Amino acid sequence: MENSEQIFVESSESQCGRWNPNSILGGVFSILALCFLYYVVPTHIELPYHMQHPLLSPQFLPQLAGWMVLVLSLLLMIDGLLKPPKREAADEYRRGVPVLRQVLMLVAGILYAVFFEQLGAIGSGVLATALLFLASGLRSVWVYALVIVFPVVVTLLFIHVLNVPLPAGTLWESLSLI
Amino acid sequence: MIKLMKSRVKSKIMWTLAAASLTCGGLAQADEWPTDNIRLVVPYSAGGTTDLLTRKVADLLQKELTTVVVENRPGAGSTVATGQLARGGRGSDHMLLMASPGHTIGASIYPNLRYDPVEDFTFVRNVINIPNVMVVPVVSPYNTVAEFIEGAREKELSFSSSGIGSSIHMSGELFKSMTKTNMVHVPFRGSGEALPALLSGDVDVSFENMPTVYPHIKSGKLKALAVTTAEASEFLPGVPTIREAGKGYGLEDFETSAWFGLIAHKSFPEEGIDKLQAALDKVMASEEFKNFLPQFGAEAGRVSGDEFRQFIESELQKWSAVAEDANLKR
Amino acid sequence: MENFSEVMALFLSVDNFLAIAAGVLVGVVVGAIPGLTATMAVALALPFTFSMEPVTAILLLVGIYKGGMYGGSITAILIRTPGSPASACTLLDGYPMAQQGNAKKALKTALYSSVVADMISNLALIFFASYLAKIALNFGPPEYFWLICFSLTIIVSVSGSSVIKGLIAASLGIILSTVGLDAVYGTQRLTFDNYNLMDRISFIPLLIGLFAIPEIIDFYMTRVAPHVRTAVAGASLSWKEFKGMLKTVVRGSFIGVIIGAIPGTGATTAAFISYSEAKRTSPRKDNFGKGEPEGVAAAEAGNNGVAGATLIPLLSLGIPGDVITAIILGAFMIHGLTPGPVLFQENLTLVYALFCGIMISSFVLVFVGNAAIRYFSIIADIPKTILLPIVLMFCIYGAYAVNNSTFDIGLMLAFGVLGFVFNRTGMAAAPFLIGFILGPMFEDNLRRTMLISKGDLSIFFRGPITWVFVLLTVASLAFAIRRYWVTRKEEALA
Structure with a gap:
C-alpha cells in the first residue's frame, strides 16, 4: 500500500463534497487536539516543584506539538471545505469483503494480544495462523501442515538458536501437572 | 506487568488449576536444590554494563552449580523485573535477579511501587562493586x-x-x-x-x-x-x-558506588541460598574472576546474606532522604 | 615496516576471517527477521566472544553490526517490515519497487549502495578518525539542538502527497515520544500510572506496528486478490543504472560519515537526510515514494555510511555513539582494552588489525548479501495468503522478545491499527516516525542547553558550528516553502 492520497471506503460511493476525508480528518483532529491541550496535558503531565525556566517545563513540548496539531488540522479542514480533493476510484477489492474474513483477523489479533502468555508462543501461533489461513479460504491440506510446523520451528529457533526466551504457555503448564 | 492483564482474563477455573499445580509442584520438590536450571534476570537491556557483568558471573557460576540462563527484562528503571520477582509464583525457587543501585534508588523515586524493596526478597550476595x-x-x-x-x-x-x-x-x-x-x-x-x-x-x-x-x-x-x-x-x-x-565541608559520611548483587524471592529455599553462597565464594576466589574485575575498575563485593540486607536498608535510607531533598520523590 | 608484519601477524588468522564471515552472515539473517534487530544480535553474541581473542571478538561484533544494517533492508523491501528504524527509509521506495515486480533490483540497489557507503565510511574511519573526532568533541548541547532542528526539516520531503498531513503526523509522533518519566524532573508524562509506559514507548513495536501490520490488516480488509508472481525473475541491477545513482550514493555516504562521527544522532537521521537531499536534487522528484531506485540508494547509503563512522568516536575518544557501539565498547573492556587515545598509543597494531578486518567485512558483505538476495527473494514469490500470517507471527514473537513483555504485543497491534488509519486517510507514517525519534532529542538538547547556560539564550549562537546548522535549517525551510508554493500554483493551473 502506498501512502498516496486515498479515500474512505464509505465516501468513495458519494461525490466528494463539503464532507470529504480532509475536512473530516481536520475536524476530528482539531477536536482531539483541544481535548489534549485543555484536559490531558494539565491533568496527566505533572509539573515539578521548581523550574529554572519556562522552556524547561515538562509540558512545553507536548503543548507545542498539540498546538501544531490544532492549527494544522484547522488548516486541513478549511482546505478540505474550500477545495475538496479529487475523488479517486476505490480499489475494486475493497468492496464486498466477506465479514467473516475481517472477524477472523480480529480474533487472531485478540489471540495474540491477550492470550499470548496463557497459550504460549507455539499455541497462539498455531491457532492464529490457522484462523488467518481459514480467513483466506485456503483449501489444500499441505498448507495447514505449515500451521503447525512454522510456529514450532520458529519458536525453537528463537529459544535455542537465538537465545531469546518465549513463553511456553501457562495454560499447558498447569494442565500437564494435574 | 503481565500479571495484571492475566488476572483479568483468567477464569476461576484457571485459578483452581493453577492452585492445584502449585501444590503438586510443592510435593515434587523433595529432591535436592537445584532441581532445574537457574534463571538469572537482568533488569536492564542486553549489552549494558549490568548485563555484561551478569553474563560473566553467570558463566562462572554455572561451572560450580548448574546451567544458568540469563534473561533481560528491562523497564522503568529496574522496577518492572524486580516487581515480577517480588510476586513470586512458579519457578521463583530457581530465579535470581542481579540487583544494582537502581533497586534502592528506584524504590526511592518511582511512584506507587507494588513491592517492598527489603521485605519481599532474600539477599544472596553482593558480587561486584564499581x-x-x-x-x-x-x-x-x-x-x-x-x-x-x-x-x-x-x-x-x-x-x-x-x-x-x-x-x-x-x-x-x-x-x-x-x-x-x-x-x-x-x-x-x-x-x-x-x-x-x-x-x-x-x-x-x-x-x-x-x-x-x-x-x-x-x-x-x-x-x-x-x-x-x-x-x-x-x-x-x-x-x-x-x-x-571534603573534610570540613560535611562530606565525612559520603559514600556511593555502583554495586551489583544477587537477590531472590523471599521464599527462596534456604538450602539453595547456602549452595549459592558457597558457589559464589568459589567463583569470587577464582583467578578468572579476579582477572576480570580490573577491566571494569571493579572490586569484588564484600557483603553477603544478612549483611547484604543491612547494606540495602542503609542505601534505601540514604536515597530516600536524598530523593526527598531533591524533590524527586513522587 | 616491522609494524606491518606485526599487524599482519595479528590479523591473518583463520579465526578472524571466520569471525567476519559468521558475523556478517548472522547479522544479515537476524536483521532480516522481523522484530529482531542488529542491536539485539550484537548483544546476544557478546557472551560468546568472552573466550575469543580480542581482535576476533570485536570483528565478529562489527560483522554482525554491518550485516544487520543491510539485513534490515531486505525485509523492509520485501514485506514492508523494517528490521531497524533506519531501514524505514529504505522501505519508502523499496517496498513499492518490490510490489511493481522489481524486488531484485531494489535489493541489489540496496546492497551495492550499502557496500559503497560502507567502504567510504571505513576509509573515513581509517584516515580521518582523529580529525572527525575533534568535530565530535565540539558538539555540545546547543550544536546538537540545531542539528536536530535541521533534521526536523526533512519531514517536509517525506510527507507524501500532503505536507499538512505530514506535519500533523510528525506532531503526533512527537506527542507520543514524550510518554514516560520526564528526563529532567522525573515527573510522569502521559503515563496514566501505567508501569509499562514509564520508560517511554518501546521502539521496535512502534516500528513494526506502523509499517508491517497495516499491510496485514489491509489484506484482510479486502477480498483476496489473485497472486501476482513477481520477484525472483525480476530484472536485476545493471552497472549503468548504478552508475547513474553513484553521485547520490557518495553524497549519502558523506552525510552518513558526518552524522555517524557525531555520537548519539544515529543512522535513521542520516538515512532520512540523505533521502531528502536525493529527492531535492533529483529530476524525478515526483517518483520518490512511489518506487524510485535512487530513493533506495540514498537511504541505504546514508544508513551504512554511519556504520564505520560510529566507530570513530568509539575508537578515538572511547565515546559510544549508539547502543551497538556501547556494546562493542563493553567487548573491548572485557578483553582489557580501553578505547580512546590510549588505545592508539598502546595497542596500535591491534587497531590496524581491526581496520584490516573492518575493510574485509565490506567485501564479505557483497558475497553474503548476494547469497541472501538469492534466498530471501523467494519470499516475494510466496502468495500473501500464506506469507502474511507467518510474517505476523514473526512480528509478534519479535515484539515480545524485545522486553519479554506482552504489553509490547498489544502496543504493536495498536500502532498497526493507527498505521492502517494513516494509510487509508493519506497520512504518511514516515513523518510520524521522524517526529517520534527526533522529538526527544530536540527536547533533551534544548533543555540541556538551557540548564548549562542557566537560561542565557545567547548560547544558541555560540560558535561556527551552531551558525552552520542555523543557516542549513533556514535554507532548508525556505526551499521547502518555495517548493510548496510552486506545486500549489501548478495544481491551481491544472
Whole structure:
C-alpha cells in the first residue's frame, strides 16, 4: 500500500463534497487536539516543584506539538471545505469483503494480544495462523501442515538458536501437572 | 506487568488449576536444590554494563552449580523485573535477579511501587562493586574537592549524569545536599552521551562510574578530584576519597558506588541460598574472576546474606532522604 | 615496516576471517527477521566472544553490526517490515519497487549502495578518525539542538502527497515520544500510572506496528486478490543504472560519515537526510515514494555510511555513539582494552588489525548479501495468503522478545491499527516516525542547553558550528516553502 492520497471506503460511493476525508480528518483532529491541550496535558503531565525556566517545563513540548496539531488540522479542514480533493476510484477489492474474513483477523489479533502468555508462543501461533489461513479460504491440506510446523520451528529457533526466551504457555503448564 | 492483564482474563477455573499445580509442584520438590536450571534476570537491556557483568558471573557460576540462563527484562528503571520477582509464583525457587543501585534508588523515586524493596526478597550476595569518581574537565579551575565546593558556593555550577535516578545523578544530589551547595543537574541518556559535554567543559563536574572515565583520566582529558567510595581505589593511586578531601565541608559520611548483587524471592529455599553462597565464594576466589574485575575498575563485593540486607536498608535510607531533598520523590 | 608484519601477524588468522564471515552472515539473517534487530544480535553474541581473542571478538561484533544494517533492508523491501528504524527509509521506495515486480533490483540497489557507503565510511574511519573526532568533541548541547532542528526539516520531503498531513503526523509522533518519566524532573508524562509506559514507548513495536501490520490488516480488509508472481525473475541491477545513482550514493555516504562521527544522532537521521537531499536534487522528484531506485540508494547509503563512522568516536575518544557501539565498547573492556587515545598509543597494531578486518567485512558483505538476495527473494514469490500470517507471527514473537513483555504485543497491534488509519486517510507514517525519534532529542538538547547556560539564550549562537546548522535549517525551510508554493500554483493551473 502506498501512502498516496486515498479515500474512505464509505465516501468513495458519494461525490466528494463539503464532507470529504480532509475536512473530516481536520475536524476530528482539531477536536482531539483541544481535548489534549485543555484536559490531558494539565491533568496527566505533572509539573515539578521548581523550574529554572519556562522552556524547561515538562509540558512545553507536548503543548507545542498539540498546538501544531490544532492549527494544522484547522488548516486541513478549511482546505478540505474550500477545495475538496479529487475523488479517486476505490480499489475494486475493497468492496464486498466477506465479514467473516475481517472477524477472523480480529480474533487472531485478540489471540495474540491477550492470550499470548496463557497459550504460549507455539499455541497462539498455531491457532492464529490457522484462523488467518481459514480467513483466506485456503483449501489444500499441505498448507495447514505449515500451521503447525512454522510456529514450532520458529519458536525453537528463537529459544535455542537465538537465545531469546518465549513463553511456553501457562495454560499447558498447569494442565500437564494435574 | 503481565500479571495484571492475566488476572483479568483468567477464569476461576484457571485459578483452581493453577492452585492445584502449585501444590503438586510443592510435593515434587523433595529432591535436592537445584532441581532445574537457574534463571538469572537482568533488569536492564542486553549489552549494558549490568548485563555484561551478569553474563560473566553467570558463566562462572554455572561451572560450580548448574546451567544458568540469563534473561533481560528491562523497564522503568529496574522496577518492572524486580516487581515480577517480588510476586513470586512458579519457578521463583530457581530465579535470581542481579540487583544494582537502581533497586534502592528506584524504590526511592518511582511512584506507587507494588513491592517492598527489603521485605519481599532474600539477599544472596553482593558480587561486584564499581566506584564512582568525581571528575572535572581539564579546563576546570578547580583542582581539589575543597576548591570545587568553594567555587560552587560562589556561583551555580552544573553536574552531568547518565539520566535521572542513576547512581551518577544521585551521587551528585547527595553531594549537593551534604555540602549545602546548589548545582544544576544536566541529565543525558547514558554515559556515552554525557561524556562529550564533560570533556569539553560544558558541564562542570560529574560523579561518573570508574570504567567510563578511567581512560580519560589517564590521557589527561579529565581531572579526578576524588573517588566516592570509603576507601581509595587501587586504580587511581594518589586520588583521595571524597571523605578525606571534603573534610570540613560535611562530606565525612559520603559514600556511593555502583554495586551489583544477587537477590531472590523471599521464599527462596534456604538450602539453595547456602549452595549459592558457597558457589559464589568459589567463583569470587577464582583467578578468572579476579582477572576480570580490573577491566571494569571493579572490586569484588564484600557483603553477603544478612549483611547484604543491612547494606540495602542503609542505601534505601540514604536515597530516600536524598530523593526527598531533591524533590524527586513522587 | 616491522609494524606491518606485526599487524599482519595479528590479523591473518583463520579465526578472524571466520569471525567476519559468521558475523556478517548472522547479522544479515537476524536483521532480516522481523522484530529482531542488529542491536539485539550484537548483544546476544557478546557472551560468546568472552573466550575469543580480542581482535576476533570485536570483528565478529562489527560483522554482525554491518550485516544487520543491510539485513534490515531486505525485509523492509520485501514485506514492508523494517528490521531497524533506519531501514524505514529504505522501505519508502523499496517496498513499492518490490510490489511493481522489481524486488531484485531494489535489493541489489540496496546492497551495492550499502557496500559503497560502507567502504567510504571505513576509509573515513581509517584516515580521518582523529580529525572527525575533534568535530565530535565540539558538539555540545546547543550544536546538537540545531542539528536536530535541521533534521526536523526533512519531514517536509517525506510527507507524501500532503505536507499538512505530514506535519500533523510528525506532531503526533512527537506527542507520543514524550510518554514516560520526564528526563529532567522525573515527573510522569502521559503515563496514566501505567508501569509499562514509564520508560517511554518501546521502539521496535512502534516500528513494526506502523509499517508491517497495516499491510496485514489491509489484506484482510479486502477480498483476496489473485497472486501476482513477481520477484525472483525480476530484472536485476545493471552497472549503468548504478552508475547513474553513484553521485547520490557518495553524497549519502558523506552525510552518513558526518552524522555517524557525531555520537548519539544515529543512522535513521542520516538515512532520512540523505533521502531528502536525493529527492531535492533529483529530476524525478515526483517518483520518490512511489518506487524510485535512487530513493533506495540514498537511504541505504546514508544508513551504512554511519556504520564505520560510529566507530570513530568509539575508537578515538572511547565515546559510544549508539547502543551497538556501547556494546562493542563493553567487548573491548572485557578483553582489557580501553578505547580512546590510549588505545592508539598502546595497542596500535591491534587497531590496524581491526581496520584490516573492518575493510574485509565490506567485501564479505557483497558475497553474503548476494547469497541472501538469492534466498530471501523467494519470499516475494510466496502468495500473501500464506506469507502474511507467518510474517505476523514473526512480528509478534519479535515484539515480545524485545522486553519479554506482552504489553509490547498489544502496543504493536495498536500502532498497526493507527498505521492502517494513516494509510487509508493519506497520512504518511514516515513523518510520524521522524517526529517520534527526533522529538526527544530536540527536547533533551534544548533543555540541556538551557540548564548549562542557566537560561542565557545567547548560547544558541555560540560558535561556527551552531551558525552552520542555523543557516542549513533556514535554507532548508525556505526551499521547502518555495517548493510548496510552486506545486500549489501548478495544481491551481491544472
